[in-house]
Amino acid sequence: MKEVYAPFIPGTYNENNLDELSVLLEKGKKYVIDNLLWSDTGYFPSVNFSIAHVENGVALKYFVEEQYTQATYKTVNDPVYKDSCVEFFISFADDPNYYNLEFNALGTALVGFGKDRNGRLAVPDDTVSGIKVLSKINWAEDLASFNKWELTLLVPFDVFIYHDIQTVNGITSRANFFKCGDDLPEPHFISWSNIDSPVPDFHLSQFFGTIKFI
Template identity: 45%
Template sequence: MISFCCPDPFSYPMKQLKIPFLSSLNTDFSLDHIDLQLNKLPPQSLDYLLWSEGSYKPEVCFRIGHNNTCIFLKFTVMEDHLRMVYNQINDPVYKDSCVEFFIGIENDSNYYNLEFNCAGTCSVGYGSNKFDRKELPSDIIANIATQTKLWRLNGDFSYCWEITLMIPVTIFIHHPDVNLNGLDCRVNFFKCGDDLPQPHFLAWNKVGSEKPNFHLSEFFGKALFLAEQETLLPN
């Protein structure tokens, strides 16, 4: 078991992410089109393997943009095992092959956790820590558009899967007036699979904790949603 001698957030690196404004994307586009546009953005890797006894480490990256009314997010995962048992909103998808996006808006000490298994099943909560989570209503979560792709590999890993997401800002029901243009946020991105044959925990920004716990917002990185005039859609 990996342990940390000093879980001080100030002793750990804090990544910073600039999220581009994708001016030509809107909710009228198909997820196939959004997928292609996101592929033009630079990938961000989940480099930190946490709380693992072995060296097994899936390869995971994400691409992210926005158009003020929606966040567009795509994960690409290569791993040896797949699990997609859960198929109802707010099921414990973290036990399956799962990717996660945590976001704290501006100075709010609470944050949202958005979790998706490789079948596209979603769970969303809001609160201040791991034990203070309030599930969002199913009809709100259902507004997140998802598309998944899966195929077998012949290389270092057995499977590759991708999930493309269109997340409307209306998901953030505790911030009804949120405006993404120029918005500062605290974020982290994760990959896990608690009930897989090789459990693992990957993070974009390093988490300093002796026990598995993604819900430590003091270890989130920083993100700035660029305003329209600050960014252009990739060619």
């Protein structure tokens, strides 16, 4: 089973110092999302991420290079998976339920909770709006080149509304990380921990890897 180690970064962060957190995440260990699933076109965006935890939440930074970048959704809990999208699914303790956190290149967020892809409970808009985002997109000069974008995320613990989480220090959780783009000219599905399924489905928690918050 694949593992990610998420170190502790001292301090409390918010929208006023998110750029500082972004720099620290960039200096951290990067993990590659490299399982190209359900595709035979050869189109394969490059995606990496780093993860840490701080006093008030979980911090993530994604690094993406892709030929087609789309970011049309701007309202919380819109279907951002249709855009250029990165995703983070996580479950806590022995709970079979997990949170799906999905973000387009602008940082527009969709967050839900449940045990599989059916009947998921949406996390309220005002709670999701508490996620702090910093987006940077460098557009390629032509279609032969790749766009490059980075997304820094600070997910406050209170976004995980079905759990009472004050800290994740020392805990091990199950999780997976993804990149997709359902409505892009080249739809794609890429995962960190491989998924053995004949049809596209990120919502298969039996294939999650682990995160160790250290």
